[in-house]
Amino acid sequence: MRSSRIREPAVAGAFYPGDPEVLRVTVDRLLADAPSPADAPVPRAVIVPHAGYVYSGSTAALAYARVARGRDVIRRVVVIGPTHRVPVRGVALPGADGFRTPLGVMPVAEAWAEDRLAGVPAVCLFAETHRWEHSVEVQLPFLQRALGDVEVVPLLAGDATGDEVADVLDALWGGPETLVVISSDLSHYLPYDEARRIDAGTIAQIGALDGPLDHLQACGATPVNGLLVAARRHGLRPELLGACSSGDTAGDRLRVVGYSAFAFDGDDDA
Secondary structure (H helix, E strand, C coil), rough: CCCCEEECCCCCCCEEEECCCHHHHHHHHHHHHHCCEEEEECCEEEECCCCCCCHHHHHHHHHHHHHHHHCCCCCCCCCEECCCCCEEECCCCCCCCCEEECCEEEEEEEEHHHHHCCCCCCEECHHHHHHHCCCCCHHHHHHHHHHHHCCCEEEEEEEECCCHHHHHHHHCCCCCCEEEEEEECCCEEHHHHHHHHHHHHHHHHCCCCCCCCCCCCCCHHHHHHHHHHHHHCCCCCCCEEEEEEEEHHHHCCCCEEEEEEEEEEEECCC
16 A cells, blocks of 8 residues: 655645745744743644635644644644545545655655554545645645654545544544644534524534534534544543634634634643
């Protein structure tokens, strides 16, 4: 199942800057502008949006500023996003040794993941669903700037239940050296006030670990639902770090997309 293929960026220059220096400055500025209390713990897991940085980057940075506190501890990041282009049954590995961004290649912990995931029924290898998908890719420059030299396990969740995704997370669960990143926006293309109302309900559900969400509430409902199940299993507690919509950042208020950032921590050690 191993491959020497490097997955090339699909949305550099569109969702985020394609020029390495501009991207570095953009991400560093977003991280610097994000408040992170001195006593805030390093999260075990986060939920972050995956829209273009001009729309949702400031919300994602709220989580990654906390993640950056674990720079000397975190060595591996499991990133699970939804599929927007090529459907898949289950949860797909990419079959790649690295994911390239304008900031360099992030090594994929493919052999480690395959060993951990052997026998997990929902897991498959399907490079095509990763090829043009942005939900994982847009997280990588944030991870590169916040954590430096870490390995990544990129996964895309398609037709899968929350329990199936949670089983994948359980197989990959580690100690403080392993971070879980769930990539999801909230509601899509609703008028501003309606989106705020619906997103508030979704945020309350996440805060109460009350799944499952549906895909009208969050495009990444499948990976979010998996984290909600895993959080209950591992005793993690969610904290809302911030929420907004494209109508608050760089879009009009007629048809907005909602965003939120959550950090999960708790007493779990394994």
